[in-house]
Amino acid sequence: MKTANKTVTAERLVRDALEKAKYFADYNIFTFLNEEEAIKKAREIDAKIARGEKVGRLAGVPYALKDNFLSPEGQTTAASHILEGFVSPITATAVEKLEAEGAIMIGRTNMDAFAHGSSTENSYFGPTHNACDKERVAGGSSGGSAVAVALDIVEFATGTDTGGSIRQPASFNGVYGLKPTYGTISRYGVVAMASSTDCIGFFTKTPDDMNLLMEIASGQDEKDLTTLPDYYGKTKAKKATKIGIIKDFDNDSVHPEIRKALQNKIELLKSKGYEIVDLEMPALKYALAAYYIIVPAEVASNLSRYDGVRYGFRSEKSENLDALYKNTRGEGFMPENKRRIMIGNFVLSSGFYDAYFLKAAKARTLIVQEYAKAFEKCDFILSPVTPNPAFKLGEKTSDPVTMYLEDAMTVPLNLAGVPGLTIPAGKTDDGVALGLQLIGPRRSDKNLIEFSKELA
Amino acid sequence: MKYIPTIGIECHVQLATKTKLFSEVDNDARGKEPNSCVSPVDYALPGMLPRLNGEAIKFAILAGRAMNCEINAYSRFDRKHYFYPDSPKGYQITQFYHPIIGEGYVELPSGTKIRIEHAHLEGDAGKLTHFDTYSLVDLNRVDTPLIEIVSMPDIHSAKDAHDYCKELWRLMTFAGVSYGDLYNGNMRFDVNVSLAPEGATELGTRAEVKNLNSFRSVERAVEYEIARQSKILDAGEKVVQETRGWNDNTGKTTGQRSKEEAKDYRYMPEPDLPPINLTAEFIETESAKLPLMPTDYRKKFGGVLKAEILEVLLDYAELMKKLAEIDEKYVVAIANLFTSVLLAEEKSAEYLNDLPTAKQLNDLAEMNEKKELSSTATKEVFLRLFDPQMKGRDTKVIAKELGLIQENDLGALEAIVDTVLAKPETQKAQADFKAGEEKVIGFLVGQVMKESHGKANPSAVQEILRKKLA
Numbered sequence: 001m002k003t004a005n006k007t008v009t010a011e012r013l014v015r016d017a018l019e020k021a022k023y024f025a026d027y028n029i030f031t032f033l034n035e036e037e038a039i040k041k042a043r044e045i046d047a048k049i050a051r052g053e054k055v056g057r058l059a060g061v062p063y064a065l066k067d068n069f070l071s072p073e074g075q076t077t078a079a080s081h082i083l084e085g086f087v088s089p090i091t092a093t094a095v096e097k098l099e100a101e102g103a104i105m106i107g108r109t110n111m112d113a114f115a116h117g118s119s120t121e122n123s124y125f126g127p128t129h130n131a132c133d134k135e136r137v138a139g140g141s142s143g144g145s146a147v148a149v150a151l152d153i154v155e156f157a158t159g160t161d162t163g164g165s166i167r168q169p170a171s172f173n174g175v176y177g178l179k180p181t182y183g184t185i186s187r188y189g190v191v192a193m194a195s196s197t198d199c200i201g202f203f204t205k206t207p208d209d210m211n212l213l214m215e216i217a218s219g220q221d222e223k224d225l226t227t228l229p230d231y232y233g234k235t236k237a238k239k240a241t242k243i244g245i246i247k248d249f250d251n252d253s254v255h256p257e258i259r260k261a262l263q264n265k266i267e268l269l270k271s272k273g274y275e276i277v278d279l280e281m282p283a284l285k286y287a288l289a290a291y292y293i294i295v296p297a298e299v300a301s302n303l304s305r306y307d308g309v310r311y312g313f314r315s316e317k318s319e320n321l322d323a324l325y326k327n328t329r330g331e332g333f334m335p336e337n338k339r340r341i342m343i344g345n346f347v348l349s350s351g352f353y354d355a356y357f358l359k360a361a362k363a364r365t366l367i368v369q370e371y372a373k374a375f376e377k378c379d380f381i382l383s384p385v386t387p388n389p390a391f392k393l394g395e396k397t398s399d400p401v402t403m404y405l406e407d408a409m410t411v412p413l414n415l416a417g418v419p420g421l422t423i424p425a426g427k428t429d430d431g432v433a434l435g436l437q438l439i440g441p442r443r444s445d446k447n448l449i450e451f452s453k454e455l456a
Numbered sequence: 457m458k459y460i461p462t463i464g465i466e467c468h469v470q471l472a473t474k475t476k477l478f479s480e481v482d483n484d485a486r487g488k489e490p491n492s493c494v495s496p497v498d499y500a501l502p503g504m505l506p507r508l509n510g511e512a513i514k515f516a517i518l519a520g521r522a523m524n525c526e527i528n529a530y531s532r533f534d535r536k537h538y539f540y541p542d543s544p545k546g547y548q549i550t551q552f553y554h555p556i557i558g559e560g561y562v563e564l565p566s567g568t569k570i571r572i573e574h575a576h577l578e579g580d581a582g583k584l585t586h587f588d589t590y591s592l593v594d595l596n597r598v599d600t601p602l603i604e605i606v607s608m609p610d611i612h613s614a615k616d617a618h619d620y621c622k623e624l625w626r627l628m629t630f631a632g633v634s635y636g637d638l639y640n641g642n643m644r645f646d647v648n649v650s651l652a653p654e655g656a657t658e659l660g661t662r663a664e665v666k667n668l669n670s671f672r673s674v675e676r677a678v679e680y681e682i683a684r685q686s687k688i689l690d691a692g693e694k695v696v697q698e699t700r701g702w703n704d705n706t707g708k709t710t711g712q713r714s715k716e717e718a719k720d721y722r723y724m725p726e727p728d729l730p731p732i733n734l735t736a737e738f739i740e741t742e743s744a745k746l747p748l749m750p751t752d753y754r755k756k757f758g759g760v761l762k763a764e765i766l767e768v769l770l771d772y773a774e775l776m777k778k779l780a781e782i783d784e785k786y787v788v789a790i791a792n793l794f795t796s797v798l799l800a801e802e803k804s805a806e807y808l809n810d811l812p813t814a815k816q817l818n819d820l821a822e823m824n825e826k827k828e829l830s831s832t833a834t835k836e837v838f839l840r841l842f843d844p845q846m847k848g849r850d851t852k853v854i855a856k857e858l859g860l861i862q863e864n865d866l867g868a869l870e871a872i873v874d875t876v877l878a879k880p881e882t883q884k885a886q887a888d889f890k891a892g893e894e895k896v897i898g899f900l901v902g903q904v905m906k907e908s909h910g911k912a913n914p915s916a917v918q919e920i921l922r923k924k925l926a
Contacts, residue, residue, distance in 0.1 A: 070503050309544075
C-alpha cells in the first residue's frame with residue numbers, strides 16, 4: 001500500500017485518486033465524491049508528516065467506501081431511493097478503524113440497492129460498468145468498489161458480502177476480494193441486509209494489502225454482539241498440504257473457460273507439490289434454496305425500519321398512516337427489494353414458518369457440517385466463484401431466478417460462516433476477467449490470504 | 457345456567473434497570489422531555505445493532521424466582537413484526553420461542569396458587585399521542601425492558617384476578633425489579649375471560665381485554681365480561697373470540713379486533729443477538745439476592761400481627777423490610793405506628809423512600825414501653841424521625857430536645873406533687889377529694905403535669921397523689 005510521505009504527499013495521492021475517479025465517470029462507479037473533506041484530511045496528514053509526528057499504517061491512502069457504510073461524509077443511501085437525503089450521525093466501526101490509521105475516503109461506491117443483487121443493476125443510480133468490458137456488468141452487489149480497485153482509482157475499497165457480493169464482483173473484475181469468517185469485522189454502522197450472513201470485507205490488488213486491512217479492521221466490537229473474540233492477528237501460521245476440489249462445481253454446468261482456469265491452478269498446485277483432494281459435498285445443493293429463504297426473511301425484517309417516519313425519503317401524497325407506509329415503501333424500494341420483502345414475509349407467515357424457514361435453518365446446519373467434514377480432508381478448497389463470467393448488462397434483469405442461480409457457488413460460504421477469498425485467474429479469450437475462490441475453515445482467514453500467494 | 461369463568465392474565469412489567477434493554481441510554485424517562493432518552497439503536501437508524509443489558513437478565517432472574525419459577529439456562533430473542541410509529545425498527549424484540557423464565561406459581565393471600573406458564577423478556581414500544589389532524593411520537597419508552605408474565609388459566613373469579621395482579625405487583629416491588637408505578641404504566645394487564653357451563657370439560661370461547669392498568673379495573677373488567685358473556689350464552693348465542701378495550705368511565709368493554717383480523721407477527725429468531733446461556737452458578741448467585749417475599753413475611757409475622765395490618769403493610773415493601781429489622785418484641789408497636797401514624801400522613805409516600813433506622817425505631821418503642829414517652833409523645837417523636845435533619849440521630853436525644861420525656865423518677869415526682877399540694881389553689885380540690893369526690897383527682901393530676909411541663913408520667917402522678925391524700 002502506497003502511503004503518504006514527505007515527497008509523495010497525502011494530498012497528491014488523494015487528488016490523483018479523485019482525478020481518476022472523474023476520468024472514469026462513465027463507469028458510474030461513485031454515488032458521491034468526497035472532494036472537500038478528503039483533501040482537508042489529506043492536508044492534516046501532510047501537516048503531521050511535516051511535523052515529524054507518527055502517522056497510521058494507511059496514512060493518506062485513498063479508498064472507496066461502499067455506499068452502505070455509515071459515515072457523516074455524504075449521504076449513506078445504500079444506493080436506494082428510500083434513504084435519499086440520509087446523512088448519518090454515526091460512523092461505522094470498520095470506517096473508524098480505517099480512518100484512525102489515516103485512510104481517506106474519496107467517494108462512496110455504487111451497489112445494488114440494499115445489496116440485493118449480483119450485477120449492480122438494481123441501483124437507484126443506474127448500473128456500474130465492468131472494468132474490462134463496458135458492455136458487461138460489474139457484478140454485485142459491491143460492483144462500484146470492485147471496479148474502483150480494478151481501474152486503479154484506489155488501492156482498496158470496502159465491500160459487504162451476504163451471498164457473494166464481494167467475491168463475485170472481484171472475480172468479474174479481476175481483483176482480490178475477501179469475505180472473512182462471519183463475525184470477524186464489526187457490522188456496526190453498516191446498513192443491514194441479512195444479519196446472519198452479512199460480512200464486511202475488502203477489495204485489493206494484492207494479498208499483502210488484504211492482510212494489512214484485516215489486521216486493522218478485524219476484532220471484537222461491543223457494539224456488535226455477533227463479532228468473534230479477536231483472533232486474526234493471533235493466527236498461527238499453518239502450512240497447507242492438501243487442497244480440495246468440489247466435484248459438483250467442476251462439471252458441464254460450469255463455463256469451459258472457468259473450468260480451464262481452475263484446471264490451470266490445479267496444475268500449478270500439483271507442480272508445487274500440493275496434494276489435490278476430490279470432495280463430495282452433496283449438502284451444498286440445498287444452499288441456494290436455503291439461502292433464498294433465510295436471507296429474504298432477514299431482509300424483509302431488516303428493511304421494516306424504512307417507513308418514512310423518521311429519516312430518508314417520505315412519499316408526499318400520504319393522507320393517512322397506512323398510505324404513508326405503502327407509498328413511501330412502494331416508491332422508495334427497487335423492484336428487487338420488494339421481491340425479497342415479499343418472499344421474506346411469505347416464508348415467515350404464520351403456518352409457513354415450519355415449512356420454509358425452519359427447514360432452511362436445518363439445511364443450513366447440514367451445510368455447516370458439510371464444510372467441517374471437508375476440512376478434515378483438506379486445508380483449503382479451490383472453487384469457481386460463479387458458473388459463468390461477467391454477463392452483458394440487461395442480459396438477466398428480466399429473469400431473477402437465472403440471476404439467483406449464478407450465486408450457487410458463493411452462498412454456501414455465507415450460510416456456513418466460513419471465509420472465502422477471490423483471487424484473479426486470468427481472462428477469457430474475449431478479455432473478460434476470471435476469478436476463483438479459495439475457501440478455508442472458520443478463523444483461517446489469515447492463512448487463507450497467505451496461501452493465495454501460491455496461486456499468484 | 458351456571459357458568460364457571462376461567463381467566464388467564466398476561467402482565468407486562470417495566471423493569472427499573474439503569475439503562476434500556478438494548479442500548480446504553482437512561483431507562484428512567486420520568487419527568488424528561490419527549491424523545492430525550494433515545495439512542496441511535498432505539499431510533500433504529502440503519503446499521504444499528506442491539507446490545508444486551510446484563511442488568512435486565514439479572515432482574516429477570518429475580519422476577520422469576522419471586523414467582524417460584526424455573527430459570528431457563530438457554531433463552532433467545534425473536535423478532536415480532538408490525539408496522540406502527542411506536543415501533544421504530546418495525547419489529548419488537550421479544551422471546552417467543554425460548555423465554556428466560558419457565559414454569560412457576562404465585563400464591564395469593566388466600567392460599568390459592570396460580571400457576572405461571574412462563575415469562576419472557578422484551579422491549580417496550582414508544583408512545584403515541586393523537587390529535588385532530590396529527591399524532592406525536594415519543595420514543596423515550598422504546599426498549600425499556602419488560603417482562604411479560606403469562607399465567608395458566610387457573611383464575612376463576614374477579615376477586616382472584618384482582619388478588620393475583622396485586623400479588624404480582626407486590627412480588628415485583630419486593631424483588632426490587634420494578635418501580636411498580638401503575639399510574640405511569642409500569643405494570644399493565646391483558647385479561648382473557650371465558651365461560652363454560654358447570655361440569656364442562658372444555659373451556660369456552662375467550663375474549664381478551666387489553667391494557668388494564670389497575671387492580672380495580674382488572675376486577676371490574678372481569679366482572680363485566682362474566683356478566684356480558686353469561687347473557688350471550690343464556691340467549692343461546694356464541695361468544696366471539698376477540699380483543700376488547702376497557703373504558704374505566706363507563707365500566708364497559710367494547711370489541712376492537714376479532715380473531716379473523718388478528719395480526720400475523722411473522723416471528724423470526726433475532727439474528728443480531730446471540731442466545732443467552734446462563735450457568736447454574738450464575739443463576740444460583742443471582743437468585744440468592746432475592747430479598748424476603750410477601751409469603752416469607754406472612755410466615756414470619758403471621759402469628760404476631762393481625763392479618764388486616766399485615767396485608768396493609770404488604771403493600772409497602774420498604775415498611776416490611778424495615779419491620780424485619782425491628783426487635784421482635786417491638787414489631788407490633790412499630791407496625792401499629794406504620795399503619796396508624798405513617799400511612800395516615802399526607803406525605804407518607806415521600807417518607808417511604810427514607811425510613812428511620814431500625815435502631816431509632818427500636819429505641820422509640822423501648823422508651824414507650826418504659827413509659828418514658830406517653831403514647832401521644834411516641835407518635836410525635838415517631839414523625840419527627842422522618843425529618844431529614846433527624847436522620848441517624850439518637851431517638852432519646854430527639855425526644856429530650858422536644859421536651860417529651862416523661863418524669864418517672866418517683867422521688868422527683870413526689871417533690872413536684874408536694875409543691876402542687878402546697879399551693880393555695882389546690883386546697884379546695886384536696887378537701888373535696890378527701891370528702892369522697894373522686895373526679896377532682898383529674899384536676900390535681902393536671903396541676904402536677906403543668907408543674908412538670910408535661911414530662912410527668914400521669915399514672916405515676918395519680919398513684920402518688922392517692923397515697924398522699926389517703
